[in-house]
Amino acid sequence: MKKYIMILLLFSFIMGTTNVSAQKVKEINQVEQSIKSSGKYALLVMNPKHxxxxxxxxxxxxxxxxxxxxxxxxxxxxxxxxxxxEELKKTVVEAVQKYGLKIVVCGLTVRQLNIDKTLLPTETPIVNNGIVYMFGLEELGYKSISI
Structure with missing residues (x-):
């Protein structure tokens, strides 16, 4: 009898967590599918790994x-x-050409770090100040985050 109760409890626990997990997956999918098909999105990236x-x-x-x-x-x-x-440069160029992403470079960074502009892809326009540009995008209704 004790064994039967333990099996019943274990079965109930497994079935209960499966249902909760399925609900969470459904909720996650709903959130991820809420991206608007004509939305405006922007990411501020400062770390090469990101x-x-x-x-x-x-x-x-x-x-x-x-x-x-x-x-x-x-x-x-x-x-x-x-x-x-060079590999990262190729990745950036492909993202712009193949997928139509717009990737811009902060001109303030270029000046402060003495980066040779000719080493940057021509597909990446240089804006005067990347932070000011981000604020401008937000004012224009872009949903934005920094990573």
Whole structure:
């Protein structure tokens, strides 16, 4: 009898957690599907390790809808890394050309870190100040985060 009760309790626990997990997955999917097909999104990226993730996110958004406007504003060390790392430079160029992402470079960073502008991809326009540019995007209704 004791064994039967333990099995029943274990079965109830497993079935209860499966239902909760399924509900959470459904909620997560609903949140992820709430991205508007004509939305405006921007990411401020300062860390070189986060640029590829930002690009992958932008690609995912653009695969959902070509109407999505997705911009990545690069400031700080990531700009230096783009200028020095050929593989990263190719990734940036592909993201702009193939997926239609807009990736801009902070001109203040270029000046402060003495980065040679000719080492940056021509596909990445240089804005005067990346932080001011981000504020401008927010004023224009872009949903934005910094990573």
């Amino acid at each position: 640029l590829k993730v930002a690009i992958m996110t932008g690609e995912r958004f653009k695969n959902k809808s070509k109407k999505i406007d997705f911009q990545i504003v690069t400031c700080g060390e990531v700009v230096k890394e783009i200028s020095a790392n």
